Amino acid sequence: MSAALDPQVLWTWAAILGVAATTVITRCSFLALGERAKLPPVVERGLRYAPAAALAALVVPDVLSWDGATRLALDNPKLVGAAVAIAVFLPTRSMLATIAAGMAGYTVVRLWF
Amino acid sequence: MATPASPPMSMPSPDLRPSRGTADERRAAFREGVRDYLPMLPALIAWGLVTGVALVQSGLTLAQAIGFSVTAFAASAQLATLPLIVGGVPLTVIVLTALMMNLRFVIYSAALKGSLQHVPFGRRMWYGYLTGDMGVVLYLKRMQRDPGWAARDAYFHGVATVNFAVWHVSSLAGIFAAAWIPRDWGLEFAGTVALIALLVPLCTRLPGAVATAIAATIGWATLHWPARLGLVVAIVAGIAAAVLVDRWRERRAAGPRR
Known part of the structure; x- marks a missing residue:
């Protein structure tokens, strides 16, 4: 019981449900609003680029840092893993091959240094 | 005001909405949706496994990982907010980030609205919740070929149901498999790699x-x-x-x- 009431645990559940709420709200938005709702073109255009911006803002700083600091060197496993992943993704467009290659690059550097 | 001619016995209530096809047509449409989704399954399974593993290896408890996977049902938003949740970032930032990752679904929802407006409200909301990237693409492509198809929403349902079922099975498999995988393999990085594969084509x-x-x-x-x-x-x-x-x-x- 004490575990369930731990503020840290409750907070994590609140975050999880918050993310779930964004799923429901965005996916049902226009299906719920009915006939008259329409997006202004400039908003629709902006929405189109939201995933790229969000992914870039998250992934790039994450990949550039290792042990809590920016590390632009070949001994940063995430940087090497990401580079290998992109090199494999571009010609193959395969999610499976990309994940395998990225993890392989990451693991080689992690074990090497 | 004159009511329309009394409906045949097989129709329990007069319904002015457009027909959604006979039971047979709807079953066939559902099956066609399922079939059209099959080529996407390997990528979906890999993506689900990786997300499940990443949830646990980042430090969520088993219950939290399952709860997150089942309620959020959004791989990219889950993977994106995962380090933020584990890092104890304020809720507002977490929810805003998830919203940004999910905003593309507002566009999908606007694109689907026209052809699914005749579906009863509750069912329409269920379809909305089931919406996934690949499903929307397949459905809209199929619609171009046959815009007036009465049973079209059953096709959408078929596509979305495979996606939903296979996604949850593979994500749960990843969650349970994670316990057997050593933490220092850094498998949560596989989640980052999956996000990179989404980012590059954009x-x-x-x-x-x-x-x-x-x-x-x-x-x-x-x-x-x-x-x-x-x-x-x-x-x-x-x-x-x-x-x-x-x-x-x-x-x-x-x-x-x-």
């Missing part, structure tokens, strides 16, 4: 590339801001830059300046 055209460059630079430069507030600034700046580039290109394409 950068192939200029506005997307500009959004990526701006958001990445600001995201990196503001890493040390309190509460990762820089994340929100980076995303908004990236979107704004892409829209500006888009408009500039459009104006240039429209013809020479006077």
Whole structure:
């Protein structure tokens, strides 16, 4: 019981449900609003680029840092893993091959240094 | 006011909505949707496994990982917010980030609205919840071929149901498998790699590339801001830059300046 009431645990559940709420709200938005709702073109255009911006803002700083600091060197496993992943993704467009290659690059550097 | 001619016995209530096809037509449409989705399954399974493993290896408890996977049902939003949740970033930043990752579904929802408006409300909301990237693409492609198809929503349901079922099975498999995988393998990085595979195709055209460059630079430069507030600034700046580039290109394409 004490575990369930731990503020840290409750907070994590609140975050999880918050993310779930964004799923429901965005996916049902226009299906719920009915006939008259329409997006202004400039908003629709902006929405189109939201995933790229969000992914870039998250992934790039994450990949550039290792042990809590920016590390632009070949001994940063995430940087090497990401580079290998992109090199494999571009010609193959395969999610499976990309994940395998990225993890392989990451693991080689992690074990090497 | 005159009521329309009394309906045949097989129709329990007069319904003025357009027909959604006979039971047979609907079953066939559902099956066609399932079949059309099958080629996507390997990627979906890999993506689900990786997400499940990443949830546990990042430090969520088993119950939290299952709860997150089952309720959020959004791989990219889950993977994106995972480090933020584990890192104890403020709720507002987490929810805003999830919203940014999920905003594309507002566009999908607007694109689906026209052809699913005749579906009863509760069922329409269920379809909305089931919406996934691949499902929308397949459905809209099928609609182009046959816009007036009465049983079209059953096709959508078929596509979305395979996606839903296979996704949850593979994600749960990843969650349970994670316990057997040593933490120092760093498998949560597989989640990052999966996000990279989503990001790269979005950068192939200029506005997307500009959004990526701006958001990445600001995201990196503001890493040390309190509460990762820089994340929100980076995303908004990236979107704004892409829209500006888009408009500039459009104006240039429209013809020479006077």
